[in-house]
Amino acid sequence: MSYSSGRILLSSQREGQVSRFRTWVMLVVPLAAILFQVYIPLFFQFLKFLEMPLLVVVYFALMRRSQIGGLLTGALVGLAQDSLSKDPLGLHGIVNTLVGYFAASVGVRLDVDHGVIRFLLALFFYMFHQLLCWMIEQALPLGHQPAFKIDEWVVFGLLNAVVAVALFHFLDKLRESA
Amino acid sequence: MESAPNRYRSFTVLVLVIFAQLVLLAVQVKNDQNVSVIRSWTVTAVSPVARVLEWGRHSSVGFIRNYVLLRDANDANRRLQSEVDRLKVENVFLKNELNLADRAKALEAFAARVPSRTLAATVFASAAGSDSNAVLVDRGSVSGVERGMGVVTPDGIVGKVLRVYAMSSMVGLIDDQDFAAGVVTQNPQVRGVLKGQGKPMCKVDYVPFEDKIAAGDLLFTSGEDHIFPRGFPVGVVTSVRNGQPFKEIWAEPSGLRRGVPEDVLIILEGVHQDVPEAPPSNQTVYINPSPPAAGQPEEGAPPAAVGTEADRVRAQAQAISESQGHPFGGTDGKIPDFNANHPLPPAAPAPQPGAEAPPPVSSSTRRANQAAGASSGGKQDR
Numbered sequence: 001m002s003y004s005s006g007r008i009l010l011s012s013q014r015e016g017q018v019s020r021f022r023t024w025v026m027l028v029v030p031l032a033a034i035l036f037q038v039y040i041p042l043f044f045q046f047l048k049f050l051e052m053p054l055l056v057v058v059y060f061a062l063m064r065r066s067q068i069g070g071l072l073t074g075a076l077v078g079l080a081q082d083s084l085s086k087d088p089l090g091l092h093g094i095v096n097t098l099v100g101y102f103a104a105s106v107g108v109r110l111d112v113d114h115g116v117i118r119f120l121l122a123l124f125f126y127m128f129h130q131l132l133c134w135m136i137e138q139a140l141p142l143g144h145q146p147a148f149k150i151d152e153w154v155v156f157g158l159l160n161a162v163v164a165v166a167l168f169h170f171l172d173k174l175r176e177s178a
Numbered sequence: 179m180e181s182a183p184n185r186y187r188s189f190t191v192l193v194l195v196i197f198a199q200l201v202l203l204a205v206q207v208k209n210d211q212n213v214s215v216i217r218s219w220t221v222t223a224v225s226p227v228a229r230v231l232e233w234g235r236h237s238s239v240g241f242i243r244n245y246v247l248l249r250d251a252n253d254a255n256r257r258l259q260s261e262v263d264r265l266k267v268e269n270v271f272l273k274n275e276l277n278l279a280d281r282a283k284a285l286e287a288f289a290a291r292v293p294s295r296t297l298a299a300t301v302f303a304s305a306a307g308s309d310s311n312a313v314l315v316d317r318g319s320v321s322g323v324e325r326g327m328g329v330v331t332p333d334g335i336v337g338k339v340l341r342v343y344a345m346s347s348m349v350g351l352i353d354d355q356d357f358a359a360g361v362v363t364q365n366p367q368v369r370g371v372l373k374g375q376g377k378p379m380c381k382v383d384y385v386p387f388e389d390k391i392a393a394g395d396l397l398f399t400s401g402e403d404h405i406f407p408r409g410f411p412v413g414v415v416t417s418v419r420n421g422q423p424f425k426e427i428w429a430e431p432s433g434l435r436r437g438v439p440e441d442v443l444i445i446l447e448g449v450h451q452d453v454p455e456a457p458p459s460n461q462t463v464y465i466n467p468s469p470p471a472a473g474q475p476e477e478g479a480p481p482a483a484v485g486t487e488a489d490r491v492r493a494q495a496q497a498i499s500e501s502q503g504h505p506f507g508g509t510d511g512k513i514p515d516f517n518a519n520h521p522l523p524p525a526a527p528a529p530q531p532g533a534e535a536p537p538p539v540s541s542s543t544r545r546a547n548q549a550a551g552a553s554s555g556g557k558q559d560r
Contacts, residue, residue: 090200093199094199104188141207141209141215
């Protein structure tokens with residue numbers, strides 16, 4: 001693992017290196033993440049806490065440092081998630097869109113190759129994602145009251161952050177070098 | 179210079195994408211009333227705007243109408259004002275017409291009710307002089323009016339004829355200082371003399387202190403003054419004070435309660451009446467219903483009784499005989515009980531106005547009529 005050492009904050013946007021990915025990577029990785037979320041828990045119930053689509057959105061937004069790219073990736077992944085769930089279309093789409101936008105915005109300012117940063121960002125965006133989902137479900141008349149389980153969110157957020165560090169390291173292998 | 183959408187391109191895209199997904203979300207989700215959220219949101223979002231727009235439109239139109247387009251307001255106001263004035267005059271005229279018709283009808287009904295022969299007259303002027311309580315009426319000697327005749331209305335006596343001219347007469351009102359009339363109360367019948375005092379209230383003199391009379395008692399003409407026949411309403415006692423040898427009594431004349439009347443009746447030939455036992459109620463004018471169609475007799479109307487008093491007595495005797503099973507005029511040797519209580523046949527109708535006037539009724543004739551149970555109808559000359 002070759003994390004960048006030294007400063008965490010970038011002094012200018014030009015210091016940050018924009019990562020590029022092949023098209024098939026941009027298609028296959030989110031698709032695989034969605035499949036993982038819907039398929040793996042059938043066999044391994046304990047892996048249900050993993051928000052792989054979210055982590056993928058965060059990764060691509062951070063690494064590409066493009067707000068529009070990040071929000072579009074988030075929108076598409078979120079809508080795909082909604083399509084495979086019982087929730088109305090747009091619920092995860094909105095949340096992932098905002099996650100992708102803000103992640104890209106943060107990626108411009110931070111050294112996202114840093115392991116700790118990745119951990120913290122993954123934890124933060126997981127919490128952000130859960131909170132937004134709760135707020136939207138609360139606002140919409142879905143027929144059920146969503147539970148506000150902050151302790152569970154923290155635990156699962158930490159676990160997802162750990163997984164995110166490993167996943168991001170793996171995905172780093174798929175990016176094109178400048 | 180970069181435009182705002184380009185400058186905030188990513189944020190604009192974010193907003194658009196979020197908005198699109200919100201719409202997508204709202205289309206699918208329905209609320210408790212099974213109304214889609216997008217419909218609910220749309221109505222919620224549009225309603226205040228529409229309300230504000232409507233308020234603005236209404237205010238603008240109101241402002242333009244009420245403050246800007248005032249070019250013709252002055253003319254319209256003047257036109258409407260003149261219209262209102264015209265309608266006011268018309269209204270007063272119609273009210274007067276109606277009042278006149280009502281008064282004429284009431285006077286006619288009253289004249290038909292009283293047995294005395296009367297002559298309707300209209301007050302057309304008041305006599306000259308500030309202290310004279312007299313008026314001029316449009317009937318004079320040509321119409322048979324003579325000095326000293328009484329003048330009455332349905333409300334009560336009004337005064338007496340002071341002077342007679344060819345086409346008019348002067349009537350001294352009841353509140354004139356020279357006016358006096360014999361009055362009597364209802365029960366017990368306390369007698370006195372009502373005198374005008376030159377003011378709205380009249381004084382009742384010569385009532386002994388031991389007689390029972392109280393405020394609120396009604397006064398009627400006693401007939402002893404040879405001006406007014408007995409039984410016409412005069413007024414109501416307003417105050418009574420004990421004195422020696424006579425009481426001091428004040429009364430309000432009912433004939434002038436509503437001011438000087440415009441139409442009066444002059445009593446040409448007086449017929450005494452009984453003083454009513456009970457206080458007279460407010461009598462309304464009876465208006466006969468419309469006549470039935472031509473050739474269609476009115477249902478329930480009894481056949482008109484015609485003939486003389488002898489015919490009426492004969493009809494009564496026949497009815498009693500038949501009710502007791504005796505043929506009227508038969509010779510079966512039995513005599514019907516004519517003292518049995520049997521309803522009298524209807525009296526002969528009152529003579530119509532314009533018919534020949536009956537002769538003056540003396541007290542002896544009146545007693546005879548009362549004994550015979552006859553009722554004499556009033557007659558009014560016009």
